[in-house]
Amino acid sequence: MRTVWHSPRRQPFHIAGFPWLERDGVYRRLPLDPDGSLPPAVEALAGCTAGGQIRFQTNSSRLAVKVRLTGKADMNHMPATGQCGFDCYIGTPGGSIYCNTTKYDHRQPEYEIVLFENYAGGLKQITLYFPLFIGVEEVLIGLESGAVVAAPPPYDSGKRLVIYGTSITQGACASRPGMAYPNILSRKLNVECINLGFSGNGKGEAVVARMVSEITNPGLLVLDYEANCGGPELLQSTLPAFIRIFRGIHSGVPVVVLSQIRFAGEMFDRGLLDLRLTLKNIQMETVRAFREQGDGEVYFHDGEQLLGDDFHECTVDGVHPTDLGFSRMAERLVPALKPYFQ
Structure with missing residues (x-):
C-alpha cells in the first residue's frame, strides 16, 4: 500500500x-x-x-x-x-x-x-x-x-476558549497530549482552545496580557496562573492589570479567574495552605472589585475541589496532575464553562 x-x-x-x-x-x-x-x-x-x-x-x-x-x-x-x-x-x-x-x-x-x-x-x-x-x-x-x-465539521462555537496559566495549564504531567485538561475541555465542549500555559512562567506580565488580547474571537478567557506568582504582591499587582488590558480590547467577553488546585504539601505544611488561601482571597477580592465597578462579566471559580477530596493522589509530584487529576479537573470545569459557549 x-x-x-x-x-x-x-x-x-x-x-x-x-x-x-x-x-x-x-x-x-x-x-x-x-x-x-x-x-x-x-x-x-x-x-x-x-x-x-x-x-x-x-x-x-x-x-x-x-x-x-x-x-x-x-x-x-x-x-x-x-x-x-x-x-x-x-x-x-x-x-x-x-x-x-x-x-x-x-x-x-x-x-x-x-x-x-x-x-x-x-x-x-x-x-x-x-x-x-x-x-x-x-x-x-x-x-x-x-x-x-x-474538511472536519466545525466546532459548536466560532468563539475560542483562551486559557492563560502555568505548567499545569500547559499539560504537566499528562501521559499523552490528549489528557491535558485544556485538550479535554476542547473535546467535551467542542470548541477551539488556545493553551497559553507557560511552565513556571505564568506571571501575568503586561506584555503577555497585550498579546493574549490580540487573539481574535475569544468566547472566554480563563486566568489560571496563581501557582506561578510566588507570593501575594505579584498576583495583587498583575491580576487587575491583566483584566484591564484584556478589557481594553474585548469589552464584553467573560473572564473567569480560576484559583489553583490543592497541592499535596498542604497536608503537612501549614504555610503552603495559608499561602494558597491568601492568594485565593486576592483573586476573589479582585473579581468583587471589578463587579462592583460595573463589570459583570468577570467571575471567580474556586479550584480547591477540582481534584476531589483525595487530591493528594492525583499528581506526579504533589503539584502536577496525572491523567487522573486532569480528568477530574475537566469533569468539574465542563459544566462551569459550558454556559459561556451557549
Whole structure:
C-alpha cells in the first residue's frame, strides 16, 4: 500500500490552537515578532505546541505521521509521550475516542509512526493533538493513495476558549497530549482552545496580557496562573492589570479567574495552605472589585475541589496532575464553562 504524505497546512486540513500560524508560518503559541519584548523563558516556551490540533476527515484505512521536533525528550517527571508525542482521536465532535499515541526512540528528534492501519468503516473524523512540552518544526500526515480527505465539521462555537496559566495549564504531567485538561475541555465542549500555559512562567506580565488580547474571537478567557506568582504582591499587582488590558480590547467577553488546585504539601505544611488561601482571597477580592465597578462579566471559580477530596493522589509530584487529576479537573470545569459557549 503506497503512502501519500500531506501537509496539514493545506486545505482541507484544519489546524487549531495557534492564533498566529497564518501570519507567522510556524507552530507557535505567541507571535513570532511581538510588539514588546517577551521574558526569555516565555519566548522559549511559546515554541512548545501545547493545545495544537490537526483536524480532518478521511476514509483512509491507514494513518501515519512524520514528525521533526525542535529537540529530544528530556523531562524527568513526565512521559516522553506527553512531552513529545502526538495523540490520535477518532470520532464525531464532542464524542471522539482515543486511538493511539506516537511511540518512538525518544533519543531522536525525528520520527515516523503508523497510528493505525486496516481501519475500515468509511469516512472518519480525525483529531491529532500536538506535543505539550516541545516544539514541532514539521509534521506530515500519511494516508493511503487515493484516500478521500475532507474538511472536519466545525466546532459548536466560532468563539475560542483562551486559557492563560502555568505548567499545569500547559499539560504537566499528562501521559499523552490528549489528557491535558485544556485538550479535554476542547473535546467535551467542542470548541477551539488556545493553551497559553507557560511552565513556571505564568506571571501575568503586561506584555503577555497585550498579546493574549490580540487573539481574535475569544468566547472566554480563563486566568489560571496563581501557582506561578510566588507570593501575594505579584498576583495583587498583575491580576487587575491583566483584566484591564484584556478589557481594553474585548469589552464584553467573560473572564473567569480560576484559583489553583490543592497541592499535596498542604497536608503537612501549614504555610503552603495559608499561602494558597491568601492568594485565593486576592483573586476573589479582585473579581468583587471589578463587579462592583460595573463589570459583570468577570467571575471567580474556586479550584480547591477540582481534584476531589483525595487530591493528594492525583499528581506526579504533589503539584502536577496525572491523567487522573486532569480528568477530574475537566469533569468539574465542563459544566462551569459550558454556559459561556451557549
